[in-house]
Amino acid sequence: MIVLDHLSTDSTREVLAGITAEDPRVHLGTYQDPAHRQARVMSYLADRARRAGADWVVLFDADEFWCAQGGTVAEVLGGIEGARVAAAALHDAHPDGPEGVDLTAAGSRLLVETEPNTEKVAIRPEGWAWVDMGNHSALDLARSAPSELRILHIPYRSLGQMRAKAVNGAAAVRADTEFGPRVADHWKRLADYDGEIEREWAEATAPRRPVAEIGVPAPGATWEDVLGGGTTS
Template sequence: MPLFMTLLVRDEEDILDANLSYHLAQGVDHIIVTDNLSVDGSPDIIQTYVNQGVATYIRETDNTYSQSKWVSRMADIAHDAGASWVMHCDADEFWVAPKTDLKGWFSGQRWHNVVSAHRHDFVCLENDDSPFWQRMIYRKSLSTNPLGQPLPPKVAHRAKSGLTVAQGNHAVSGFLWPRILMSDLEILHFPLRSREQYIRKIENGGQAYANNTELALSVGNTWRMQYTELMETGTLAFVDTNTVSAEMLQDQLADGTIQVDTRLADFLDNRG
């Protein structure tokens, strides 16, 4: 049962190697990566895995963040390469299966052809130059997007040609009879890892959405609103309120706002 994963990245060198090595260790057989205009070390990291035969590298040069089009293309490539299941992932997302690895979990699916997985945000400690996973071991008890709305789940599906993965990887269409499972899979989510990293993400993503003349303005509204805020004020309230000090951390642990979750840290600290 070949398990494939897609990944769309742009300037993710601080987290990309961790993401690729983690998911391969969890049973993903092959990862199709679309690199959209990275200017950091991301292409070199991807190429390392291509050289090992476990990744396919696509270079996308359009600055339009046409995620649905690009991810749907990767889903077709995965189907043509023999995938049974395809997971759609972002560089800051780490999928976790209960009591087994991802390969074992998907191998046990018999009835459903689409599965959804909920995400859990981790809080960003003030950056002391340590790897993100060593300081980001505190998970929010309630995860919301920068607009205060509940985080929508992400999807995986059985491989099939001609599917359309929605912008954001939150849904997939094209099955005659979609049988959707709200699964017990979890996604550990690390969107804000440093002030510089997140501001660069919004600069890149907001400009790309502004360049896209095909998508409705309601698509990508979180990034669009943050980009406008950044252009008008030079800062982001989301970054200011979600980058916590050691003192703030203790208060949030005490009132139950956050909880300790070392699953990713344990894996990455112990990988060979």
């Protein structure tokens, strides 16, 4: 596993350093450029993983929990024949109230949308592959094949964290002059207009789409485990 710390200001790097000291399979790097160059960075990391011997490369952000329906991620990927890109359905999850959620606290609950709203990909490259911004596709590989992969996406945990994400994200996008004015305009709108973050937080903690109430999944959980015992509304 290759983990890249991008200008974190909490204890993320220290936690990751502790993990790498205990597990030689985890490799930690640091990325200091404030600009949002995700596509380039993820393409590079995917190639490093390929050259290190990876068969499939799973591209994920820190706010994503990858799992699979009917088995583990490795089992599902190992059963895919022929395809070089596997699609993973992404389900947004939200705090169950305006006070937010502490994912490390026992008994914490989330509201997960029962229908996915986008997909991301795992790739099986034979050489360098350009990964699109957001890890939604690999530009020079074939179209993604459907799979049993699932992603639990938890982008917002508190109002303060949402505000920091919007402000930092907007600044990072503006720091890359190659982006057009419409790229990541959601972050820019939240950061630039009074009341937008509060409105977004209110919507996130009272989602309109059908949701299931779930607990915070344990490492190694399947999609059935994630939804197991949840209540739907």
